[in-house]
Amino acid sequence: MSDRIDHLLTETRRFAPPEALAQASATTSDLYEQAAADRLGFWAEQARTLTWATPFTEVLDWQPPHARWFHDGTLNVAVNCLDRHVEAGNGDRIALHWEGEPGDRRTVTYAQMTAEVKRLANVLTDLGVRAGDRVAIYLPMLPEAVAAMLACARIGAVHTAVFGGFSPSNLRSRIDDAGATLVITTDGAWRKGKVFPLKPTVDEALREPGHGVRNVLVVRRGENEIDWDDSRDVWYHEAMAEAAPEHQAEAFPAEHPLFILYTSGTTGKPKGILHTSAGYLTQTAFTHRHVFDLKPETDVYWCTADIGWVTGHSYIVYGPMANGTTQVMHEGTFDTPTPERPWQIIERYGVTIFYTAPTAIRTFMKLGRQHTQSSDLSSLRVLGTVGEPINPEAWMWYRDVVGGGSTPVMDTWWQTETGAIMISGLASVTSLKPGSAQVPIPGIDIDVVDEAGAPVGDGDGGLLVVTSPWPSMLRTIWGDDERYRETYWERFGDRYFAGDGARKDDDGEIWLLGRVDDVMNVSGHRLSTAEIESSLVAHESTAEAAVVGASDETTGQAVVAFVILKSRFADAMSVEESEGVLRQHVAGDIGAIARPRQVFIVPDLPKTRSGKIMRRLLRDLAEGRELGDTTTLADQNVVDAIRSQLR
Ligand code: WTA
Numbered sequence: 278m279s280d281r282i283d284h285l286l287t288e289t290r291r292f293a294p295p296e297a298l299a300q301a302s303a304t305t306s307d308l309y310e311q312a313a314a315d316r317l318g319f320w321a322e323q324a325r326t327l328t329w330a331t332p333f334t335e336v337l338d339w340q341p342p343h344a345r346w347f348h349d350g351t352l353n354v355a356v357n358c359l360d361r362h363v364e365a366g367n368g369d370r371i372a373l374h375w376e377g378e379p380g381d382r383r384t385v386t387y388a389q390m391t392a393e394v395k396r397l398a399n400v401l402t403d404l405g406v407r408a409g410d411r412v413a414i415y416l417p418m419l420p421e422a423v424a425a426m427l428a429c430a431r432i433g434a435v436h437t438a439v440f441g442g443f444s445p446s447n448l449r450s451r452i453d454d455a456g457a458t459l460v461i462t463t464d465g466a467w468r469k470g471k472v473f474p475l476k477p478t479v480d481e482a483l484r485e486p487g488h489g490v491r492n493v494l495v496v497r498r499g500e501n502e503i504d505w506d507d508s509r510d511v512w513y514h515e516a517m518a519e520a521a522p523e524h525q526a527e528a529f530p531a532e533h534p535l536f537i538l539y540t541s542g543t544t545g546k547p548k549g550i551l552h553t554s555a556g557y558l559t560q561t562a563f564t565h566r567h568v569f570d571l572k573p574e575t576d577v578y579w580c581t582a583d584i585g586w587v588t589g590h591s592y593i594v595y596g597p598m599a600n601g602t603t604q605v606m607h608e609g610t611f612d613t614p615t616p617e618r619p620w621q622i623i624e625r626y627g628v629t630i631f632y633t634a635p636t637a638i639r640t641f642m643k644l645g646r647q648h649t650q651s652s653d654l655s656s657l658r659v660l661g662t663v664g665e666p667i668n669p670e671a672w673m674w675y676r677d678v679v680g681g682g683s684t685p686v687m688d689t690w691w692q693t694e695t696g697a698i699m700i701s702g703l704a705s706v707t708s709l710k711p712g713s714a715q716v717p718i719p720g721i722d723i724d725v726v727d728e729a730g731a732p733v734g735d736g737d738g739g740l741l742v743v744t745s746p747w748p749s750m751l752r753t754i755w756g757d758d759e760r761y762r763e764t765y766w767e768r769f770g771d772r773y774f775a776g777d778g779a780r781k782d783d784d785g786e787i788w789l790l791g792r793v794d795d796v797m798n799v800s801g802h803r804l805s806t807a808e809i810e811s812s813l814v815a816h817e818s819t820a821e822a823a824v825v826g827a828s829d830e831t832t833g834q835a836v837v838a839f840v841i842l843k844s845r846f847a848d849a850m851s852v853e854e855s856e857g858v859l860r861q862h863v864a865g866d867i868g869a870i871a872r873p874r875q876v877f878i879v880p881d882l883p884k885t886r887s888g889k890i891m892r893r894l895l896r897d898l899a900e901g902r903e904l905g906d907t908t909t910l911a912d913q914n915v916v917d918a919i920r921s922q923l924r
Pocket of ligand 1: 662663666691801803
């Protein structure tokens with residue numbers, strides 16, 4: 278964090294949009310003026326770019342902390358993402374250029390995707406899924422994942438996508454919390470040159486009774502051996518072949534639930550963030566169009582996020598498809614079969630807008646520019662990043678090496694909870710400053726406040742808050758409205774507390790400084806220290822555990838655990854064995870993304886006199902820094918004892 282503050286004090290570079298880009302763009306600074314003059318009128322105008330079955334008459338009903346946007350209007354989200362483009366004569370436009378990891382390719386037009394989603398809507402209905410029912414989607418990056426989400430939206434079912442890397446118990450807890458009745462998955466998918474099985478994880482998740490899942494719909498992809506339960510499992514391709522091709526879409530109220538997406542909070546239990554229909558679609562489509570200067574007729578857009586995370590929802594499925602975008606979707610990893618893969622894909626399809634994460638950019642930097650130079654990247658005209666702060670060095674490298682020295686880099690700040698981009702420049706308007714996420718997008722009110730809630734001045738730091746409700750805001754935490762109030766709204770009254778530290782520089786531009794709570798950010802993925810701690814203490818050998826996010830050159834933060842073993846295990850296993858066992862245990866329990874980089878077996882943990890673990894000291898130890906203030910430690914010897922264990 279101190280790095281960022283140094284940069285913020287010294288960063289004076291600014292990069293105006295290329296003149297040709299600015300001149301050819303429909304996006305101008307007028308948007309800021311319109312939104313400032315009449316914020317609700319501005320959002321109403323954006324909402325009217327969607328196709329409504331019943332037009333709304335009221336823009337916002339705000340009963341803090343509950344907002345309803347456009348609530349007396351009705352529409353169908355899937356029709357907005359598909360049918361209306363076909364009806365407008367754009368059915369032959371390519372929706373997806375899909376790239377399988379082994380090199381196979383598929384092209385899906387808007388007409389084809391519309392047909393697929395209509396059939397799939399009938400399949401879901403035939404399986405007894407009704408509006409309001411929950412469907413778990415446990416799928417990797419396949420066109421069927423997009424179809425599954427849109428088919429749910431089409432019939433008003435609420436999807437909850439679960440990242441394909443999550444473990445059976447994690448999948449199960451989401452299925453149970455959401456009360457899902459159907460799971461859509463695949464036999465297996467390609468990852469790092471091998472088929473990675475997914476169906477067995479679903480089988481394992483559903484083994485213990487007590488869940489409400491009636492069917493598992495299985496997309497065939499990996500062609501790996503899987504177990505089959507005739508009473509429950511249904512092949513996607515077989516059901517699709519039998520289903521009726523036509524489907525009449527029903528319109529749903531603007532506030533009809535669209536999806537639940539689980540994200541880590543400060544306690545062990547993930548939060549089911551609930552998003553609804555019209556407001557969410559309005560803001561995702563608006564930001565996608567104006568932040569990136571999207572021209573749906575000519576652009577080829579590639580967002581590299583996984584569909585299991587919010588970026589995949591908002592900036593692969595809903596925003597881009599509402600805008601009728603042609604996009605690239607890829608299965609597997611960037612380095613398989615070779616590290617040239619992302620650049621070859623950009624050249625092959627003439628990608629013009631590329632949206633990825635800082636952790637990927639830092640990995641590209643480490644691999645070296647020779648990989649990018651093997652391909653022609655001159656089609657790129659706008660770049661974007663999301664997920665964590667991007668340091669000015671990585672920003673400049675991205676602009677120079679990937680973007681040919683002239684391409685705007687849009688650093689976009691937002692969260693699962695905000696649903697869509699909140700802070701970012703606009704590619705055709707903003708003079709960008711490397712490392713700063715710039716300013717709130719038009720129509721969004723954001724401030725940085727001190728602990729007492731008073732706005733800080735330019736040049737000062739504090740906590741990021743959103744001061745007015747916004748269209749794509751979360752509506753609640755599924756099944757736990759009290760937690761919704763407590764987590765986001767208790768601290769600063771009617772202002773939304775984001776959980777991020779931020780600073781305004783002398784120009785009033787915003788620099789994000791990372792989380793201020795016990796949420797870690799590893800490669801752009803949110804992980805809760807409490808969730809990993811509870812996984813560690815659930816292991817029979819563990820007496821006590823503390824987890825911190827230590828800074829890491831590539832992944833931003835890394836999980837570092839400090840564990841006290843029960844004495845009988847401490848005697849029976851070597852330190853190395855215990856470390857290995859516990860790292861593996863967390864990976865199996867939560868998923869590989871949560872596997873600690875390091876597990877330190879320690880004799881004790883540093884605590885305050887009131888018994889609170891001093892994570893700050895553990896972070897200092899994990900990062901090999903001089904220890905900060907230790908005067909509140911109950912036992913000064915503990916730190917020396919721990920330090921002697923660190924190798
Ligand atoms: C962090 C991802 C700095 C932040 C869309 C936030 C960022 C959390 C940025 C949300 C950015 C996201 N600059 N930090 N441009 N974008 N973050 O819910 O800490 O997975 O609170 O949503 O990521 O992560 P989430």
